[in-house]
Every structure is written in structure tokens, then in C-alpha cells.
Amino acid sequence: MATDRYGHDLYNGTAEAAAHLDRAVEHLLFFRPEVTEAVDDLLRAAPAAPVAHAFAAYLGVLGTEPTAAAAARKRFDAFAAGFDTSKCSARERLHTAAAASLLAGDLRRGSALLEELTTACPRDALALFVGHQLDFLTGDAPRLRDRIGGALSAWEDDDPHRGPLLGMYAFGLEESGHYTHARETGSAAVERNRHDVWAIHAIAHTYEMQGRFADGTAFLDARAADWSGGNFLTVHNWWHYALYALEAGRPDTALGVYDTTLHHGGSRGVAMELLDAAAMLWRFHLAGSDQTGRWEALADAWSARADPPFYAFNDVHAVMSYVGAGRVAEARRLIDGRRNWLAEPGAHMVTNHAMTADVGLPVCEALVAYAGGDHDTVMDLLWPLRRRLHEFGGSHAQRDALQQTLVEAALRSGRHDLARVLISERTALRPDSPYNRLSAARLAGSPGE
Template sequence: MVTDRYGNPLFECTAEAAAHLDRAVEGLLFFRPEFPTAVADAVAASPTAPLAQAFSAYLGVLGTEPRDAAEARRRFTAYAAGLDRSALPRRERMHLAAAEAWLGGDMGTAAHVLEELVVEHPRDPLALAVGHQLDFFTGDATRLRDRIGGALPAWDADDPHRGPLMGMYAFGLEESGHYDRAQEFALAAVERNPRDVWAIHAVVHVHEMRGRFADGIDYLDARLDDWASGTLLTVHSWWHYALYALEAGDTDTAIRIYDAVLHHKDSSGFVMELLDAASLLWRFLLADLDQDARWGALADAWAARADPPYYAFNDVHAVMAFAGAGRLAEADAFLAERRRWLEHDDAHRTTNHMMTAEIGLPVGEALVAYVRGDHETVVDLLWPLRRRVHTFGGSHAQRDAVQRTLLESALRAGRADLAGRLLGERAGLSPHSPYNWLRQARLADTLGEAGRAAVARDTANELAAPAATRLNRQLHRPYLARTP
């Protein structure tokens, strides 16, 4: 029996297919755009190999694209029909069980099966990487950290394949609040593999959460060749750059990034890119910065997808686009359709049922209420959810669009008590954020505390100045010109 490069036996797999699988796993770990081709090559070389079929199934769900998932489910069902799973090694059976669960919409079972698998096979990078993404999609920061941390002792310090696991561990550490340790692991991972964009991404998140935006810009500028083009995280990494620019008050740079990378006439229409576009424009909307033309084009792109209910995190960003474009009837109809879906028996068997019922719908309703100027309703909907929003997936940085919506509505509704509480929470976690200080100034204005407001604005300006200075170097502009 052949083995992969990590020493795992591969059942009913030829040497050719094993080589393709090794290439596919490496591509997945480093977010290389060509890795789906390697998966297809593995299936073609050994169509009965369980690992090749499981990987193909994972590929169908990792992008959270409903149509890709449906096609992957069709292929997997055809493969599994009549398959004698009892004849398969346990590792292969567990991969197939995890893939089948996720294809069926049960993300929790899939995550659990893969966690049990790596207890027995901690040197299975496919199980670790797919499980890591499941933890991200379900907002489980503790398991995002510990799934990888528990397996790392099985990878020697000098193991050439340990690097991407360190990057994944760094992201889990960051999402669970261990920022020093996260940065340590992420920087070490990048030192091993300079184009490890997931590890670069972890460093970027650490700077975001700490409000160290100038440091984040310095880091991204220093590694532009490694992340700014040619990876599956290119668009998302530019989104982070745009967030840094917004925090520095440089809206022009953020808009240049939006137009060149996040959404334009040649954009792919992939949901992962539309998420970033909606999230960035929503931050402009919260700041009362007009983006009507961009909102209209983005809402058209979401409407063209006509997605069925699949992942509530995506649905919330579709509602952002419809509401941001002023197409409130469209947003209302979208939410009504999700409510009807919740009543179907099939919906109750999916993780997305819980995500939609408990988080997706109330957050979507709050976004629409915000655009309607009904800030009391926004507060009523989001205040009880603010510590549970993570359960519908994403990162702290992504979900901050929802948290900022709650804060903005609390300020606009004159709820100084709640706004003060929210700002206290934010400032405690990120005291260097200009955004947080500017909102402190607005709250002080509301309370008639002119001196306190002036100090807060001065502090925001002082904190933003270093990041603005970095952006003035405009080292990023040549990369934007050549980014597809």
C-alpha cells in the first residue's frame, strides 16, 4: 500500500494518485489556486480511492458555495452507493463520514469526526486543515486553537511540514485571545515558508485586534510579494489592508482597494469575495460615507447568485448589500424566504438552521432596521446577541461589522448607557484603535462633555497618524495595478 508524504497509508491508491494528493494537500495548506486541479487529478488517477473522494467532497464545501456543495453531494452519493465501508481502513472511513456529514449540512458532526480522527492520526494534515476551516465556519475559537495545538507534538520541531500547522495554530490562538503567542507562532511559520498566507493572515489579525494598524501596514508592505497576488487569500488580505486604511482615516486608499480588488466588473462573483466587499462598504455606510454606485453593483452581484439557504454568515452579507443599496423590499423578501425555509423539516437537520434562526435572521433584520433609521430596533435585536454572534462563523474582525452596527445605533438612539458599556468593552480590548476613540468623542458630545470629547479626538488623531504616514508611502499601489 502506498503512503502519503506524511506516512499515512492510502487505500486503493496508486503512486500517481498519491503524488497528486500530496500536491493537493500542500496547495490547500498554502491556499494555492491550483490545488483543486490536483484533487481532480487524484480522483482521475484512482477513482475508488476513499481519500481522493473525500478530498473532492471537502473541496465542494470549503468555499461555502451552495451550487458547488450540491454538485459535490451528487458525486459523493454516486461514489458511496454500494460501497462496503466495513472493508475500508478506519482513517478512510472517518474521512468519508466527515465529508458525508458536511455535505448533508451537519457541520458539528463533521468537525467532531475529524477531531476524533486526528487523535488517532495527528499527522493527517488534510483532517487538520479541513477541521480547522470547520471550526472557523462555526465560530468555535477554542477548537480552532486546540485541534491544531493538540496535534503539534506529533510534528518534530525540524519537520519541514510543520510550518503550515504553526500558521493554523497561530490563527486559533489569535481568535481565542492569545495575541503574543499567536504572533510568535505566526512569525515563525512565515520564517519557514515566506508565502504561508494563512500565517501572514494570523499576524494581520493580531495587529487588527490590538489596534496596531501602523504595525499591520508595515508588515503587509514588507511582504507584498508574498500575499498581494496569486493566492486564494489575495482578496481577503487586501480587505484587511483596507480596514487598516479606514482606521487611519485614509478612505481613498480603502476605495482604491475596493475598486481594484474587492469588487469590479471582472470580479469572479465567488461568495468569499462578495463577503469582503459587503463588509467593507458597510463600514462606509456606518460612517455616513456615500457609496451608492458601488452598493448598487454589489447588490446586483448578490441578487444574480440567487442562493438557496446554505450558510447564514453569507446571508447576512447579502442583506448588507441589499440594505446598503437601499433595496429594502429585496432585503425583506430575502429574509422572509429564510423564515419560510426554517419551517421545513429538512432545515432542522442542518447546522445552518440554528445559525439562521438564532443569529442570521435577527442580525439581518437589524441591518435593515439600521438603514431605515430604526435604531431602537437595532439595539433591541443586537444587544442580546452581542456575545453569541460568533456562533454563525467568521472571525472577530469580520463580525466586528455587526458589533459596530450595534454601537452606532446605540449612539444614534441616544442610549448613552449602552454605548458607554460597549465602548468600555472595546477600549479594554483595543485601546489603540482610533475608531474607538472617535466614538468615545461622540458619546462625550452627547453627554455635553466637550473637554473629554476634545481629548478623545486628539487621541484618535495621534493614533491614526503613524498608520496614515505609512500609507502615504503608497508602496501598495503598483500591486493594485497588476492585481486581477
């Protein structure tokens, strides 16, 4: 029986198939688009290998693209219908069960199965990577950190793939608030491989969370050739660059990045990139900056997708775009459609049900209320959720657009006691943030303060 580079069996596979699997994992760990071709090669070389089909299923889900997920589910179901899992190893059975759970929409069960797998097989890089991404998509910061931390001791220091594991661990550390440790760990990963874009991304987050925008810009500038093209994180890391510029008081630079990278005529229109564009423009919207033309183009891109219920985090950013473009009726249609879906039998079986019901829809309603100047309603909807927003995924940096919406609503509704609490919380964490200082100044100049 063939084995992969880690010594794991590849059931129904050949040496050629194992080589394709190793190549696919290598591309996956470094976010290279070539992973898709490598998995196709793997499937052709080992059409009856369960890990090959699980790998393809993972790719279909992790991009949060409903069309890709539907195609992956069709292919996986055709394979699983004729496959007897009792013949393969426990590890491969867990991969198969995890893939099936993800394709059925149960991200948390898929995550738990992969954690069970890596407890027994901590050197399964595919399972670690996919589990880590699921922890990100579900906003589970402790598991984002500890899933990788729990496996690191099984990886020798000279293993070529220990580096990407350190990059993952760095992001988990950052999302858990361990910024110095995260930056040191991410730097160790980048020293091993300067093209480790996930590690670069983790370090960028640490600078963002500490309000060190000049340091973050300098860090990305110094490594621009390593992260700024040819990988799945290119647009997202440019988003971080634009966010630094905006927060440092250079809106023209941020818009320049937006127009050349975040969203333009040649953009792919994938959800992960569209939500970055929306999150950037929404910050301009909160500042009262008119970006009508950009909003219109972005709203058109979301509208063209016509996504079914799949991932509430994406829905919120679609509603941002509709609201920003003044197309409130479209935002309402999306919200009504999701409410109707929540009432359907069986909808509660998928992870996105709770994400949508508990967080996604209230946030969407708050965005519509904000557009209508109903800041009291924004407060009523977002204040109870301010410590629960992680439950529908994303990072602290991404979700900060919503936290800023809450600050703006508190200031504009005259609820100065709540505004003081919010601004004090933010300033204690990032005392040098221009946004926090300006918000504090606005509060100080408010009547009654």
C-alpha cells in the same frame, strides 16, 4: 497498498495516486488554486479511493458555495452508494463519514469526526486543515486553537508541513485572544515559508485586534510579493490592508483597494470575496459615507447568485449589500425566504438552521431596521446577541462591523448608558483605536452626558 507522504494507506490507490494526493495536500495547505487540478488528477488516478472522494467533497463545502457543494454531493453520493467502507482503514472510514456529514449540512458532526480522526492520526494534514476551516466557519475559537495545538507534538521540527500547522495554530491563538503568542507563532511559520498566506493572515489579525494599524500596514507592505496574488486568500488579505487604511483615517486608500481588488468588473463573484466587499462598504455606511454606485454593483452581484439557504454569515452580508443599495425589498425577500426554509421539515438537521434562526435572521432584521432609522429595534435585536455573534462563524475582525452597528445604534437612539458600556469595552481592548476615541468623543458630546 500505496501510502501518502505521512505513511497513511491510500485504499484502492496506486503510487501515482499517492503522489497526486501529496501534491493536492501541499497546495491546500498553502491556499493555492492548483489544489483543484491536483484533486481532479487524484480522482482520475484512483476513482475508487475513499480519501480522494472525501477530499473533493471538502473542497465543495469549504468555499461556502451552494452550487459547488451540490455538485460535490452528487459525485460523492454516486461513489458512496457502491462502496463498502468496512474494507478500508478506520481513518479512511472517518474521512468518508466526515465528508458525508458536511455534504448533508452537518458541519459540527463533520468537525467532531475529523477531531476523532486526528486524535488517532495527528499527522493527517488533510483532516487537520479541513477541521481547522470548519472551526472558523462555525466560530469555534477554542477548537480552532486546540485542534491544532493537540496535534503539534506529533510533528517534528524539521517536517516541511510543521510550518503551515504553526500558521493554523497562530490563527487559533489570535481568535482566542493570545495576540503576542499568535504573532510569534505566525512569524515562525512565515520564516519557514514566506508564502504561507494563512500565517500572514493570522499575523494581520493580531495587528487588527490590537489596533496597531500602522504596524499591520508595514507588515503587509514588506511582504506584499508573498501574499498579494495567486492564492485563495489574496482578496481577503487585501481586505485587511484596506481595513487598516480606513481605521487609520485614510478612506481614499481603502476605497482604492476596494475598486482594484475587493470588488470590480473582473471579480469572480464568489461568496467569500463578496462578503469582504460588503463588510468594507458597511463601515463606510456607518460613517455616513455615500457609496451608492459601489453598493449597487455589489447588490447586483449578490442578486445574481440567488443563493438557497446554505450559510447564514453569507446571508447577512447579502442583506448588508441590499440595504446599502437602498433595495430593502430584496433584503426582505431574502429574510422571508429564510423564515420559510426554517419551517420546512428536516431543516433543523443542518448546522445552518441554528445559525440562521439564532443569529442570522435577527442580524438581518437589525440591518433593515438600521436602514430605516429604527435604532431602538437595532438595539433590541443586537444587544442580546453581542456575545453570541461568533455562533454563525467568521472572525472577530469580520464580525466587528456588526459590533460597530450596535455602537452606532446606541448613540443614535440616545441609549447612552449602553453606548458607554460598549465604547468602554472597546477602548479597554484597543485604547489607540481612532474609531473608539471618536465614539467616546461623540458620547461625551451627547445631551445629558
